[in-house]
Amino acid sequence: MPISRARNAIRARQEGAVAVRAPGRLSVVDEIFLRTHRGLGTPIALQGLWRTTDRIEPDLLRxxxxxxxTGPLGRRVVRPRIPGARRAWQANTDAHPLVLADRPLPVAALFEWADAQGADLDPEFGPGWRLSATALDDGGSLVSLTCSHALADGRALVLAIDDAMGGRSLAAGPDHARTEALDPHAVGSESDWVDARRQWSTVLRGTAKALRGGIPERPHPPTAREPVRTTGAPTHSAVLQCAVADWDRAAAAHHGTANSLFLALVANTLWAxxxxxxxxxxxxxxxxxxEPRVDNDLAMTDITVDRTDTPATIREKSRAAYEHRMSSPGGMPEELLQVIPDRWAYALSKGAGERDILCSNIGAMPATLRTxxxxxxxxxxxxxxHPGLTAAHLPRTRLSGYLCRLADDYVLSLVSLDPDRVESGSALATFARKTLELPVRVW
Known part of the structure; x- marks a missing residue:
């Protein structure tokens, strides 16, 4: 994107800062990730990484x-005054300073640097996001945008940077933001009292309906991990880039899709x-x-993969799974998690979305992110x-995979949470390359 276009878009955003929308109340999913930030679960931050062919001038990053x-990530969590009301979002223009490392970083240390950019994110009491960049010793640059998962999911992070770079605008009108700026406990024209009444009404009706079938069984505890022997880093990362033509050809050869090939690859890498x-x-x-918006707008489903599965059979399993999303135990209303104390809510939802692997297909990157x-x-x-995660508190998940498409390439990001079997990022990349058997470029 030309610098003049980016400059004009950013100036318009700054001049209209009062119009930035801080979306109303936190969802159930938002609050799950807020609890993980506080140590009730696995800490998670979302990160976008850009590698460029040359050095980026500081003024552009500023x-x-x-x-x-002043964009959609510029917000923080506000606690309600009334029990039962949901937490609210309030506009917040405070930010961590832009981090610019001038001394070239060895490419071999790329992920060590990137992992450190998740420190000190706080969606409630401080800035929940960070923009940083470093020069690389291959002559290029690496840019990182990291945010707490309480603020956004993977697709939302893409939308937020697209908005900041002058792509699709996500700003809303001024009335909503001015209301929140004057009284964070009145979201739009709705007070904490109104929200609390609605929440309690939903919970009581839903609970009564669920109890007609008897008292629900207690949630099954998550599968326990065996003690980890390794005392080093609990996670290791790799990024592999593959031509869309090669990836799609391989998927078609197995009567699958780009997505089912992705799922098969992550599963087979774990077996490897x-x-x-x-x-x-x-x-x-x-x-x-x-519609495009920056929040945690996602649901979870799952499939079971066995050693005989192919991209074709995984495609059919996934198609059926997408029709049946994970729900709260015993049919209880999910809003229950927002009206009870955080530790109780954590106990009820602990490990709910965790499986052996996680496969997140983030989709195509906007054209604004190609440059x-x-x-x-x-x-x-x-x-x-996973900032702050230690080997003593690893989740059930052993391997996470994230797929996105940039122009004519697919970019596969892998994060291993099994340090006993994966000792380094290069080892993880080797396992993935052997499984994929396609021409790839490893970051």
Whole structure:
């Protein structure tokens, strides 16, 4: 995107800062990720990574940083005054300073640097996102945008940077934002009292309906992990880039789709690491947006993959799974998790979406992300990282995969959470390359 276009879009955003929309109340999913931020579950931050062919000038990044401050990520969580009311979003232009590392970073240390960009994110009491960049010793640059998962899911992070770079605008009118700025406990024209009454009414009606069938069984505890022997880093990462033509040709040869090939690849990579079970349970996030917006607009479903499955059979399993999303235990209303204490809510929902692998297909990147100003992007990766996670608190998930498409390439990001079987990022990349058997470029 030309610098002049980016500059004009960012200036318009800054001049209209009062019009930024902080979307009303937190959803059930938002609050699940807010609890993980507080240590009730696995900490998760979303990250977009851009690799460019040359050095990026600081002024361009400063303008993008300024646009993000007044964009849809510029918000924080506000606690309600009335029990039962949902937490609310309030516009927040505070931001972590732009981090610019001038000393070239060895490409071999790329992920070590990227993983560190998730520190000190706080969607409630401080900035929940960070923009940073470093020069690389191959002559290019690496740019990172990281945000707490409480603020956004993977697709939402893409929409937020597209908005900041002058692509699709996500700003709303001024009335809503001014109301929240004056009284964070009145979202739009709705007070905490009104929201609390609605929440309690929904919970009581839904609970009474669920109890007609008897007292629901207690949720099954998540599968326990065996103790980890390794004392080093709990996670290791790899990014592989493959031509769309090659990927699609391989999918078609197996009577599958690009997505089912992705699922098969992640499952088979886990088996290649030495995972002993004959079946792998896969968690599949499903984008539920009916319009572009920056939030956690997703549902979860799952499939079981066995060693005889192919992209064709996985395609059929996935098609059936997308019709049956995960729901709350015993048919209880999910809003129950928002009116009870956080520790109770965590106990009821602990490990709910965790399986052996997670496969998140984020989709196509907007055209605005193919370049950063005049700088051509070699690749754009989207993934989740786990700031503060230790080997003693690893989740059930052993391997996470994230797929996106940038122009004529698919970019596959893998994060291993099994340090006993995957000792480094290069080892993870080797497992994936052997499984894929396609020409790839490893970051």
């Amino acid at each position: 303008r993008v940083h300024a646009a993000l401050r 690491t030495g995972f002993p079970n004959d079946t792998i349970d896969a968690s599949l996030p499903v984008d539920t947006r009916d 950063l100003g005049p700088h051509r992007c070699l690749g754009v990766a989207a993934r989740a990282i």
